[in-house]
Amino acid sequence: MRVLVAEDERDLADLVAEGLRRHAMAVDVAYDGTAAVERLVVNDYDVLVLDRDLPGVHGDVVCRDLVENGARTRILMLTAAASVSERVAGLGLGADDYLPKPFDYGELVARVQALGRRSHTPSPPVLRRGGITLDPRRVQAFRDGRFLRLSLKEFAVLEVLMRANGTVVSAETLLEKAWDEHADPFTTAVRVVMSRLRTKLGDPPCIETVKGAGYRL
Structure with missing residues (x-):
């Protein structure tokens, strides 16, 4: 899952990002609204963790523009304002979920994971396929x-x-979904990880290489 954390409190942003990475998410960080907009144009994110009171481009504007452009990115809005009216206003802008500060970190992770499951075709919390759970x-x-x-x-x-x-997943899609913005698209990173993964999955082989297209489970 690919996530963008847009939060101007740098320590909080870095802590949230690092915690999400421990749940095998690829996470980029933007410390202001301008940087968030730039990354949203370039990258296809599953979830945006969005501080409402961003400097530069305000979080409300980031949220509204993303929704109006028809992006499939799900939005979890964060704010220090916890009143019902503030929550209603945030959801009214098109946010998918709303979490007031301070928040429980476990709840944040659970909400991001839930939104990630909805960013494509809805999928269950636990995935099962071909004997793999x-x-x-x-x-x-x-x-x-x-x-x-x-x-x-x-x-x-x-x-x-x-x-x-x-369905077949290209190496480019794997880089987009499983690596952050610092990944070098010209490296053999996908091939190396795929080789290790195949070894750990064992026999019978369950990951097929589709020549010129990518990989299929």
């Missing part, structure tokens, strides 16, 4: 009951493949 909330994966000791990147790649429901 993947639980994003616990960051755990099993094959035929055997626990898979996956790195966070291997877990993220497997999650993208499972959410594709048997």
